[in-house]
Amino acid sequence: MTVQDVRAFNRFYTNLIGALDYGRHLYAPYTLTEARVLYELAHSADTDAADLRADLALDAGYLSRILNRFEEAGLIERAPSAKDPRRRRVSLTERGRSAAELLDERARDSVGTLLGGVDPGARPRLAEAMHTIRTILGDPRAGGDGDGRAEVVLRDPHPGDLGWIVQRNAALYAAEYGWNTDYEGLVARIVADYAEDHDPHLERVWIAERAGRPLGCVMCVRDDAPGTARLRLLLVEPEARGLGIGDRLVTAVIDFARGVGYRDLVLWTNDVLSAARRLYRRHGFVLSAEKPHRSFGRDLVGQDWRLDLHTAAE
Structure with missing residues (x-):
């Protein structure tokens, strides 16, 4: 050059x-x-x-x-x-x-x-090129040579990101909780349903990214109950925990769900996911039901959590 x-x-x-x-x-x-x-x-x-x-x-x-x-x-x-x-x-x-x-x-x-x-297929290349320029020239918010801290951004998924959600969920839950491939199958079905048929006005996926690398994700999809949205597949990479990424992802879902007119936001989790449960409770979710079950090769206690979006707004 x-x-x-x-x-x-x-x-x-x-x-x-x-x-x-x-x-x-x-x-x-x-x-x-x-x-x-x-x-x-x-x-x-x-x-x-x-x-x-x-x-x-x-x-x-x-x-x-x-x-x-x-x-x-x-x-x-x-x-x-x-x-x-x-x-x-x-x-x-x-x-x-x-x-x-x-x-x-x-x-x-x-x-x-x-x-x-700009051709939608060329936008990831454009974003990567912009990030490369910022990084090489020392923009600290891009993870360059400045103060070493890159800005974490929440963005829409790029091509390949939905596959990343499946892969990272399967790998992390196997490593941390010993879950088998049944869980990978469940995640794959959830992601495939979203990819094949979702309403962009009522459903969204967020990817948390820093310095061009995905560090977390979450989904907001329509639930079967009228006026209800469901939070799904919240994940934060181990090395990024403690940076507030999970809090930002949950906040993004709540703000989006309330903004498009949902009355309630629900989620299903398991009692072994203690950090996630504390996060949901801080955001006002209330435990509505729990039930023992055998899934993913483990004995678990499934939990349903609910957030009244109107009450939370007040």
Whole structure:
């Protein structure tokens, strides 16, 4: 690779991004830098000017002028930082959050339009190429050479991911609980039913990924009972446990189920899965029934758990 290769890519990409922003509609009435500051404030629960300056590599005076304009416009408010009284915490007001949400919506629509012209079969390659660039050039959130911590993202399944769900469930439950291939058969049927016939408006699969590697999964599918969704096949890889991935996956299912209008969310598990049961209980699930059974080559106690989505929302 030469310097000219990098410059050619930069010209192509900046022209592409510019083509998405006709007449500065995307960021108006803010500059690109101002829009980025709003984005960072909207995605951070507790930050201050020093954090922003470091994260965005901005000149202190330039950032100060931006924040002063935001405060005058009623977009932010500043208060003493809980982490360090010498610093000033910066947070969005309701008006500022509305502005950030509008910019985010415009950005999603623009990128969605761009991806609409990309062959679905080529999208995994595109995502992998983008991730490779971020990793090699040291983006810490992509698992590069920065601080060594990659961001865990929840995404829709790519081609091959449904097969990964079957393989990892079978392998992990065999290794950790001694379950036989009967369990693999059950998982394969669940995944095949979803792949062959699911309603994308009412059913979803999430893959938790870090640095291009899947680390967990969960499914939300329709149950036989009217108005009821079922959480299925929650899994987190052993090396990723303790990172809050299971909590995020369960939260994603609950938010999705409530958002599309389900009244109840149910699941079936076994009493040996103690960590999962604690997670469900923290999210408000209630044990509704349990029954001993012989499955997967083991004597188990099956449990039914239920979450009233209306009560949980209140």
